[in-house]
Amino acid sequence: MAQKYLGQAIKRTEDPKLVSGLGHFVDDIKLPDLHNVCFVRSIHAHARIRGVDTSLAAALPGVVKVFTGEDCRGIGSIPCASSLQGLKVPHHPVLARNKVRYVGEPIVAVVADSLYRARDAAEAVSVDYEPLPAVVDPEQAAAPNSTFVHEEFSDNVAYVWSLVGGDVDQAFKDADRVIKQRMIHQRLVPAAMEPRGVIARFLPGEKELTLWSSTQIPHLMRTQVAIMLGLFENRVRVIAPEVGGGFGSKLNVYGEEALLGFISMQLQKPVKWIETRRENFTATIQGRGQVGDVEIAVKSDGRVLGIRYTVLADLGAYLQLLTPAIPTLTGLMLTGAYRIPNVRMDVTGVFTNKVATDAYRGAGRPEATYIIERAMDLAALEFDLDPVDVRRVNLVSKREFPYATATGLSYDSGNYEAPLKKALKISQYPRWRRHQVKERKKGRYVGVGVSTYVEICALGPSPAMPAGGWESATVRIEPTGKITILTGVSPHGQGQETSFAQIAADMLGVALEDVLVLHGDTGVVQYGIGTFGSRATAVGGTAVYGAIQKILKKGMLLAAHLLGVSRREVQFRDGKFFLKNDPTKSISLQDLALASYTARKLPPDFEPGLAAIYFYEPTNFTFPFGTHVCVVEVARETGTIKILQYVAVDDCGTIVNPLLVEGQIHGGVVQALGQAFMEEAVYDEIGQLITGEFTDYAIPRAGDVPWMQLDRTETPSPVNPLGIKGVGEAGTIGATPALVNAVVDALRPFGVRHVDMPLRPEKIWKLMQKETS
Amino acid sequence: MIPEAFEYFAPSSIQEAISLARRYGGDAKFLSGGHSLLPMMKLRLAAPKYIIDLAGIGELTQISEEGDSLKIGALVTHKAIETSDEIQSRCRLLAEAAFEIGDPQVRSCGTIGGSVAHADPAADYPAALLALDAEVRIEGPSGGRSVRASDFFVDLFTTALQQGELLVAIHVPVLAHNVGTAYKKLRQQASGFALVSAAAVVAKDEGGKCTHIAVGISGVGPKAFRASKVEESLLGKTLTEKNITNASHHVTASVDVQNDIHASAEYRSAMADLFAKNAIWVAANRAE
Amino acid sequence: MEITLTINDRTFKADVEPRLLLVHFIRENACLTGTHIGCETTTCGACTILLDGKAVKSCTLLAVQARGKRLTTVEGLMKNGRLHPIQEAFWEEHGLQCGYCTPGMIMAAYHLLQENPNPSDEQIRRGLEGNLCRCTGYQNIVKAIQSAAAKLA
Numbered sequence A: 001m002a003q004k005y006l007g008q009a010i011k012r013t014e015d016p017k018l019v020s021g022l023g024h025f026v027d028d029i030k031l032p033d034l035h036n037v038c039f040v041r042s043i044h045a046h047a048r049i050r051g052v053d054t055s056l057a058a059a060l061p062g063v064v065k066v067f068t069g070e071d072c073r074g075i076g077s078i079p080c081a082s083s084l085q086g087l088k089v090p091h092h093p094v095l096a097r098n099k100v101r102y103v104g105e106p107i108v109a110v111v112a113d114s115l116y117r118a119r120d121a122a123e124a125v126s127v128d129y130e131p132l133p134a135v136v137d138p139e140q141a142a143a144p145n146s147t148f149v150h151e152e153f154s155d156n157v158a159y160v161w162s163l164v165g166g167d168v169d170q171a172f173k174d175a176d177r178v179i180k181q182r183m184i185h186q187r188l189v190p191a192a193m194e195p196r197g198v199i200a201r202f203l204p205g206e207k208e209l210t211l212w213s214s215t216q217i218p219h220l221m222r223t224q225v226a227i228m229l230g231l232f233e234n235r236v237r238v239i240a241p242e243v244g245g246g247f248g249s250k251l252n253v254y255g256e257e258a259l260l261g262f263i264s265m266q267l268q269k270p271v272k273w274i275e276t277r278r279e280n281f282t283a284t285i286q287g288r289g290q291v292g293d294v295e296i297a298v299k300s301d302g303r304v305l306g307i308r309y310t311v312l313a314d315l316g317a318y319l320q321l322l323t324p325a326i327p328t329l330t331g332l333m334l335t336g337a338y339r340i341p342n343v344r345m346d347v348t349g350v351f352t353n354k355v356a357t358d359a360y361r362g363a364g365r366p367e368a369t370y371i372i373e374r375a376m377d378l379a380a381l382e383f384d385l386d387p388v389d390v391r392r393v394n395l396v397s398k399r400e401f402p403y404a405t406a407t408g409l410s411y412d413s414g415n416y417e418a419p420l421k422k423a424l425k426i427s428q429y430p431r432w433r434r435h436q437v438k439e440r441k442k443g444r445y446v447g448v449g450v451s452t453y454v455e456i457c458a459l460g461p462s463p464a465m466p467a468g469g470w471e472s473a474t475v476r477i478e479p480t481g482k483i484t485i486l487t488g489v490s491p492h493g494q495g496q497e498t499s500f501a502q503i504a505a506d507m508l509g510v511a512l513e514d515v516l517v518l519h520g521d522t523g524v525v526q527y528g529i530g531t532f533g534s535r536a537t538a539v540g541g542t543a544v545y546g547a548i549q550k551i552l553k554k555g556m557l558l559a560a561h562l563l564g565v566s567r568r569e570v571q572f573r574d575g576k577f578f579l580k581n582d583p584t585k586s587i588s589l590q591d592l593a594l595a596s597y598t599a600r601k602l603p604p605d606f607e608p609g610l611a612a613i614y615f616y617e618p619t620n621f622t623f624p625f626g627t628h629v630c631v632v633e634v635a636r637e638t639g640t641i642k643i644l645q646y647v648a649v650d651d652c653g654t655i656v657n658p659l660l661v662e663g664q665i666h667g668g669v670v671q672a673l674g675q676a677f678m679e680e681a682v683y684d685e686i687g688q689l690i691t692g693e694f695t696d697y698a699i700p701r702a703g704d705v706p707w708m709q710l711d712r713t714e715t716p717s718p719v720n721p722l723g724i725k726g727v728g729e730a731g732t733i734g735a736t737p738a739l740v741n742a743v744v745d746a747l748r749p750f751g752v753r754h755v756d757m758p759l760r761p762e763k764i765w766k767l768m769q770k771e772t773s
Numbered sequence B: 001m002i003p004e005a006f007e008y009f010a011p012s013s014i015q016e017a018i019s020l021a022r023r024y025g026g027d028a029k030f031l032s033g034g035h036s037l038l039p040m041m042k043l044r045l046a047a048p049k050y051i052i053d054l055a056g057i058g059e060l061t062q063i064s065e066e067g068d069s070l071k072i073g074a075l076v077t078h079k080a081i082e083t084s085d086e087i088q089s090r091c092r093l094l095a096e097a098a099f100e101i102g103d104p105q106v107r108s109c110g111t112i113g114g115s116v117a118h119a120d121p122a123a124d125y126p127a128a129l130l131a132l133d134a135e136v137r138i139e140g141p142s143g144g145r146s147v148r149a150s151d152f153f154v155d156l157f158t159t160a161l162q163q164g165e166l167l168v169a170i171h172v173p174v175l176a177h178n179v180g181t182a183y184k185k186l187r188q189q190a191s192g193f194a195l196v197s198a199a200a201v202v203a204k205d206e207g208g209k210c211t212h213i214a215v216g217i218s219g220v221g222p223k224a225f226r227a228s229k230v231e232e233s234l235l236g237k238t239l240t241e242k243n244i245t246n247a248s249h250h251v252t253a254s255v256d257v258q259n260d261i262h263a264s265a266e267y268r269s270a271m272a273d274l275f276a277k278n279a280i281w282v283a284a285n286r287a288e
Numbered sequence C: 001m002e003i004t005l006t007i008n009d010r011t012f013k014a015d016v017e018p019r020l021l022l023v024h025f026i027r028e029n030a031c032l033t034g035t036h037i038g039c040e041t042t043t044c045g046a047c048t049i050l051l052d053g054k055a056v057k058s059c060t061l062l063a064v065q066a067r068g069k070r071l072t073t074v075e076g077l078m079k080n081g082r083l084h085p086i087q088e089a090f091w092e093e094h095g096l097q098c099g100y101c102t103p104g105m106i107m108a109a110y111h112l113l114q115e116n117p118n119p120s121d122e123q124i125r126r127g128l129e130g131n132l133c134r135c136t137g138y139q140n141i142v143k144a145i146q147s148a149a150a151k152l153a
């Protein structure tokens, strides 16, 4: 294969329309007679609905109809795809009927001929609530005397799940020291800049329902919406137009999609709903939400013999698509990049009167990495070792791959020392350590944080996934030789329109401009799984690769026929099929394509046309890794943190486009910074989200963010032919503990060994009011 | 996202604006930059039936010198204050405070009159105007009056403005060249408003003794206030770092300090001390 | 209320409700959907446009407040089918991922460079205080603005 595009920093083909404001996000789509939907949502975290009065609203000008839960009885439950043993799955209606279980739960949908009138009408609806005590804190939810979120269950425990590997009890007996720490992974708001949105258009003649939705998973949504509405799946079409970020929050099937479809069918009009930011904070899934106790068994040389993690997962009031599955991912990655043969995790998932948690960038793995990377630092502190040395003692070495973890995974390939070495060199780690000592004497507090993470990507082999983990691609060589790719992944910023074109252009020896990548439309693209779990390039890209291989194979047959030789005498390179022993005798891909469609001179039994579809089923996950080093200084006077240096050396296997990889790392690190230092969904004791707008919930701004120094190593994955591992979540996963470790390290003179996120200035300031030791 | 419906008026003179306000009483609101009013209307926290847009009243947009003060029209934007040569050279403190407000887009729209009339306890101007001993010029149905900044800010979102009264201008003194000023702000991470801010105006004699000091504080209590204890203890003293530090304690002594998710009362108080100290220190160094 | 205003050198006349937000006028009446909406608290900056040359958040202005004024939206930056140097720089430096914040970022950058043709890293970051991006981590946006500054110099 030529390497003209692969590995190059190619500017994205998706950008010109986006920088000129000509891309179409859901809200930008105009349809004739389009009506607007606004919701009335619960103002209580837990309440019985005594009655709903919609009469005033219905009488307002422009209002077409007002829908309540009663009107929508026919719509099926909002789906949960997880099938954990013993899981309690509550009915999850699209509009609440008798009870509401979180602030923001939709109760009434108002349809009017304009957004303004729909909003007015929604304000005119009155709901008669009987407030009930709210279950807010997960520990309180798990307590025996708690109020029940769902009366039909005898408690708030949705499931209990354990993972055991090796002999943990023995490990703890053999340890020189057992280190314990409670760690909290606060709830986070994904806050994609484009809120969610849906347009539904039912065409009564064609009996076809089209949904435009800001989603990461158009095909899964189509299946689920068809089931919820009792429609034939082939009469439902889901289109994901430009999608303004997702980070997991759009990896879901919410009630609004099916409901808008239903409304459009009822009214025989197209209808649109665009989420407000307030709705996005209160009624779109949140991330993380774990409260856990970590214990590690350590030898005095820093070797970790075993780890235990006992955790309460705050699921929220209902189960969304993957809600219960997220904490199980934490379990899988709990041993990190280390040779820790004994592990045990016990999860108790509890219902609370809050919006559901689900996948948010990293989805369960940032928790794991944070736990193990914090634990490494705790071990270092305990024995007064350098945190880097503790890591070195425990890292899985290059010779051990594929490495079987105690959690049951097989790490595909790795060289964990390499990025560590590189990151230490770039950051001049020893210099910072010396600097730290000097500064402390002057009353200035510098800290260095390291994280040597490994993460699980390319989700994943289907048996390990709730709803299939393969991916599909159709590649068509059109009669004029232009290439069209239909991919089942659904990019929304990751740049696969470009990276897949790079793969195809090199494989087929054509210009990048000749390749068009289509995605996100179930009416155009064969079934696919979607974009999440850092899978798009590793799994979806491999599907493209597979489809092209099929085409080339077919092309060889035709080329041999046209050149009048046997198949074995033909070779393909740089867009040409030619004779091995006489390269002057050749036929271009373009001519071959035309010949395949005009079909006048085909070999016997040869199917006309030049297209192939390929469904790629990965045999394993992939495991990217890397080292992040962060240096901070904390100001004792204010508790504010200043990042002096940030170095990230990541290894995500073979790189298709370094521009895209760097972009993913930048964004991921900054989301990690948000969690580490700023963000938290704060609920009060009655379940109101206090940080329910950007004016109270701080996400990083340009000025909050350091300049990141990036570098990489490249260890190809043996799992797929291109060697790609994936990078979508690595930044978030690797960075969170590096940031926190740095601050905790800075606070060491104050006797601090752990601080829960977010490390907001006041928290730090309080810790620094003590005398130093 | 969508405000309630209202009727809209665009008067072209102060008199016209005042008479409209009188006609519609409590149901009417003046609109200046709209950057406090419209966000509240969009969230339906405010729903005036009548909006009186002041933008057409040209005389409210002027900055001019009147005697030994600068007259800043109510409609002068934060941006204009931040960049005006006149203000930068004669009342730098106000320009510095303006520069700390929100973000560039907000500063392009928001006005000093709107901000002062709105009296957000975490707004930037109030601290500066208190430290400057500014005067607020008001016109109303029964004529005009001037109110000192210290009498103007009454409570949380409450000012000396009576219903139907229009704030027309702010008068700030032209500061002598030897006076030093400084504005220091700790931002609430999410909103950018002041968690604490301190404005200091300081003059000293040749021996370095403090001959004048005024310190305004925002963000801490229900309204901006003067740190008078601090001022008293520094007046007449040499402005050494030690003296300033010693004086800048208990800035919030007699204040009902806010306590919310963004900062506890304890932290706010400590930051008030610190930022007051920093502002005074910088102002003292800038004073000649 | 009858209003007339100019967007990207085209004049628009319409009878609007006084409460109509300028961003909705731009998106719905003028059908220029490059100007986005990302919040209702005037925080995100996705709706940033130029109003008489100054960057403003069009979600926090009434359409009636803009009567008689000249507006530029992201669609108005392209001249003769060519991207503006700032747009080009965002493309070259990978200053966008999902692209939702991008029009607002570009308009804020436009305003910033007009006021300060040669801004420092810190000045750029301060100039973007009113714009949120959840994808890029800002680094490439800063780079893009630096590169645009060089192009425009």
Ligand SMILES: Cc1cc2nc3c(=O)[nH]c(=O)nc-3n(C[C@H](O)[C@H](O)[C@H](O)COP(=O)(O)OP(=O)(O)OC[C@H]3O[C@@H](n4cnc5c(N)ncnc54)[C@H](O)[C@@H]3O)c2cc1C
Pocket (backbone or CB within 6 Å): B029, B030, B031, B032, B033, B034, B035, B036, B037, B038, B039, B054, B074, B100, B101, B102, B103, B106, B109, B110, B111, B112, B113, B114, B115, B116, B117, B118, B120, B122, B123, B124, B125, B161, B165, B166, B167, B168, B191, B192, B193, B194, C041, C042, C043
């Ligand atoms: C995102 C964002 C961030 C912000 N950050 C800050 C910050 O950091 N610091 C800060 O200080 N401010 C901040 N603000 C507020 C901003 O400065 C506002 O512009 C200002 O508070 C109000 O000015 P305005 O001209 O927009 O007033 P408007 O919103 O038009 O009016 C505000 C109130 O005052 C009344 N009013 C207006 N003009 C007059 C008048 N002439 N006479 C009598 N009453 C009048 C109105 O009826 C209304 O009740 C921020 C605003 C936003 C949207």
Ligand code: FES
Pocket (backbone or CB within 6 Å): C036, C037, C038, C039, C040, C041, C042, C043, C044, C045, C046, C047, C048, C057, C058, C059, C060
């Ligand atoms: S839409 Fe967020 S600032 Fe205007």
Ligand code: FES
Pocket (backbone or CB within 6 Å): A193, A244, A245, A493, C095, C096, C097, C098, C099, C100, C101, C102, C132, C133, C134, C135, C136
């Ligand atoms: S590129 Fe997605 S929000 Fe900025």
